[in-house]
Amino acid sequence: MNDNQVQPFTEEDLKEDVIEMLKTIFDPEIPVNIYELGLIYEIDVSASGNVVIKMTLTAPGCPVAQTFPGDVENKISSIDGVNKVHVELVWDPPWTRDQMSEAAQLQLGMF
Secondary structure, three states: OOOOOOOOOOHHHHHHHHHHHHOOOEOOOOOOEOOOOOOEEEEEEOOOOEEEEEEOOOOOOOOOOOOHHHHHHHHHHOOOOOOEEEEEEOOOOOOOHHHOOHHHHHHOOOO
């Protein structure tokens, strides 16, 4: 293989890129990204570049519930290698502060 050939994306590489992009998207009410906040429940990436994300919000009555999944889809679809994106909003299990990463808890002064 010569140096000019591009290595194909693996599903794991693409999933890592998706996670990195999710870390650039912040909850509108809490100054922490949605990945560290624990709002992302599942990320499925297929070999064809299709991405399915199951996520929740901090509360069912969240004012961005109608628009935020579309915003996430738009950001993820900008990643090289992503073919199609579907973000599914789920409410079970309900989000709690326990789902936040340690980094997010530190950032919010919870320790």
